[in-house]
Amino acid sequence: MQQDDQQSPGYDYEPPGVDHRALPVSVQLTNYEEYFLRGVFGQGGSSVVFRVRDRNGHQYAAKVLTEKASRHSIQRELETYQRIAQNPHINLLTLHLSEKLLNPSPGYRDDVFITEACGPSIKDIMMRAKRDIGNVQSPTFSINAIKSIGRQVGEALFHLEKLKIYHLDIKSANVTFMSTVKYDVDTNLAQPSITMNDLQIKLIDYGNSLPHSTPGIPEIYKLVQPQNLRAPEIFMGIPHSEKTDVWSMGYLMGQMYLGKSIFMSRTGATQIEIQQSQFELIVNRMNATIPEEMIEVSRQGRKCTLDLNFLTNRDGNNHQDFSLNLMRDMSDFPLFEFLLFVLVFNPVERPSFEELLNHKFLANC
Ligand SMILES: Nc1ncnc2c1ncn2[C@@H]1O[C@H](COP(=O)(O)OP(=O)(O)OP(=O)(O)O)[C@@H](O)[C@H]1O
Ligand SMILES: [Mg+2]
Known part of the structure; x- marks a missing residue:
């Protein structure tokens, strides 16, 4: 019963029911960077985490916050990423970029964290x-x-x-x-x-x-x-x-x-x-x-x-x-x-x- 991911990291573990045709082609940031969607890593209580690639083909995770996330909790999440950036650890997720979305979808905030991409939980x-x-x-x-x-x-x-x-x-x-x-x-x-x-x-x-x-x-x-x-x-x-x-x-x-x-x-x-x-x-x-x-x-x-x-x-x-x-x-x-x-x-x-x-x-x- 061996599981193999032929497509790209995380794909085999995508949550059931994701409609790929309904996903946007990319997430566009207000700094004009663009990350292309490959699928979904997971869905949290206050976010959806997309599998994305940058223009050079590097894989990342894009955590887009929903309206359920409070300004306060987003700020704390950012502060934790910042402290980790100053003193990283191999077993702690690191931030690549914290930015704003150019066109957030209804129900979502414009906050997005681009982090390193991991595998399944x-x-x-x-x-x-x-x-x-x-x-x-x-x-x-x-x-x-x-x-x-x-x-x-x-x-x-x-x-x-x-x-x-x-x-x-x-x-x-x-x-x-x-x-x-x-x-x-x-x-x-x-x-x-x-x-x-x-x-x-x-x-x-x-x-x-x-x-x-x-x-x-x-x-x-x-x-x-x-x-x-x-x-x-x-x-x-x-x-x-x-x-x-x-x-x-x-x-x-x-x-x-x-x-x-x-x-x-x-x-x-x-x-x-x-x-x-x-x-x-x-x-x-x-x-x-x-x-x-x-x-x-x-x-x-x-x-x-x-x-x-x-x-x-x-x-x-x-x-x-x-x-x-x-x-x-x-x-x-x-x-x-x-x-x-x-x-x-x-x-x-x-x-x-x-x-x-x-x-x-x-x-x-
Ligand atoms: N960098 C990543 N690489 C791969 N998968 C990820 C990554 N970040 C998040 N995920 C997946 O997406 C899910 C939701 O992400 P996360 O836990 O950060 O969101 P949340 O909205 O804060 O969740 P919670 O419901 O725990 O509060 C995770 O359980 C995990 O499966
Ligand atoms: Mg979580």
Whole structure:
């Protein structure tokens, strides 16, 4: 089931339903540069990302923002690109040009980021591999692939931390392979497994990134991160910190092992009910005890919408132990040992990126 891209990078992974005849021939910029459309890399919540070529045939990605994107978030995305430009990292997407469109389409803003072109995202590969084998089972990545990708995501985030930036949108759609990779799905195993010909990745999408606050000034609380990958402190109304992206990185590695979300709950009629059930699921799955001091910080902040009464009514022997429930084979234990090291409830006790890169699971790969 080998996948090959005969056309040009990214084409094989284009989102379904793109009507090429409806795409414009090119994106024209107010500086009179022109980029010719080859197709679509992906669609985000607030953008469409085109595959483009310049006049010399060089490939780029053109991220055109929709009206959903705020001026503020576009500015922050640009500032993050600018900081990275001053101090680039192999695992972080870099900007080629930030410009205005000459003729934006209805529903779109005139802002466009031209960046380097990557390959498919982890999400693209997982969805496609699942579809290839009939959409019933969810293929997973090998421990070595998770280790290698995890290490690179950790390096990228450690670098961002040094640049004083929080990413805050770590998820499988925002980690792309560097080039048009090939993959294979081995269905002879109890759990179908994805093998890749190249595991180099780039972290993309700085649309939700935030700069660190000035030293000494506390961060202001914001409801950040996608809900499934949201760190416990954010559910509890506690401001994000250098440890907040650490949680999502652990989650992503767990998701690559399982082939699907590790904490996913959609029960509840309202957003608040959904958040409540999601939070309870995380507590149970991690068999976590929430430290008193964290509950106190949450209370004082007055931003928490959760009902924490379930903690007192909880059966202390509810051994829904994360590792025992999800681990398929004892040989996978090193990954679970690492995930339990990373997915620590209290951000104060959660390891930093530097610490997790020094953990034996990631140290020698
Ligand atoms: N440089 C790139 N190379 C290849 N594919 C890309 C590139 N940039 C974005 N993509 C694809 O387009 C998708 C949407 O891009 P991006 O995540 O930057 O947009 P967004 O609107 O900020 O998304 P979100 O919904 O995560 O907020 C990505 O998930 C990825 O599949
Ligand atoms: Mg994205």
